[in-house]
Amino acid sequence: MTKFKKALKLFITFFKIGAFTFGGGYAMIPLIQHEVTEKNKWITDDDILEIVAIAESTPGPIAINSATFVGYRVCGVLGSALATLGVVLPSFIIILAISFALAAFQELRAVKYAFMGIRAGVLALVSKALITMFKKCPKGWVSYAVILFAAIVGVFTDINAFIIIIISALFGLVTYSIINRGSQK
């Protein structure tokens, strides 16, 4: 396959992945695995685990990170650009179309009532996501201290979330270096 054809195939594959996954990044991983390792044999299963690990430790949405990484592995910068475009495009088109409809319908009485109920439902869903993330987080006093710090400062002050993130990252770096000082030469 020529490079361009491969890149086009990447675009189509990630477009499908973007169009058919509900619930965001993590929901996409099994689909990416199926398309990329089983169907197209672009990369191996080990690589998929690697990709998830990298996607989690770099900024940005998991979906974008995985698409860019797979695209790059398969055919360089062109591949990463087309894979990323593919995964973004379905959302972009669908939401753009919906945003007009949403504005038109939002004033209806039934829709207002529906969203009153939905907001309570969404609160339950996000609470559930929060607890799932908490369970997966590494245990230990550093984690608990940072969670408490970020939550308390986030709720009770107007301090910018970017600043909270920077302070937490530096705190993590400092405690990590102190704790692991013995194991490094």
Next chain:
Amino acid sequence: MIFLELFWTFFKIGAFTFGGGYAMLPLIQEQVIVHNWLSEEAIVNFIAVSESTPGPFAINIATYVGSQVGIASYNQNLWFSVLGSFSATLGVVLPSFIIILLVAKFYQQFQNSHTVKGLMTGLKPAAIGLIASAVVSMATTVFAPVGFGFDIFKNLQFYISAAIFILCAFLAFLKRKKIPPVVVICISAVLGIATGYIFNL
């Protein structure tokens, strides 16, 4: 210029979000409200839309905020809404794209880097703490849209929201059967419409 502002704001949000799912929510909430682009209520409404449509939350919300801001800024012109969506979405994607390209090139160094591991020990829990604060501010919007005070207990909407929340939380936390988020949203919508008309809110 509004499109540059959209791009830059979402670029920062993309660059500072670590971890998937709702890790982006607290940053979106803060920035979008500071810029007066959407209300807190509209953001919570949109989470439901995003859960019921394909694609990652980050892209969905960037596209939505961009289209709303674009169309509001330029006399309801559709093309400006497309341009707004494009600016915000490009902004939220670009940091990931650039960083992953670099990481893919220097994979070994990245994987073994003690600096990266150290930063991550702070970043992961920070995301959790910030989402917790986002949940608190969402809860305020849901239960006390006009502010907390003694009179929220006289407000019928408070009791209805609380009842729907408890039921949905019960469904979401069921261990034996995994209920998809879209189903939880549909149930809460039906309950909202039914109680709304019954009590004539």
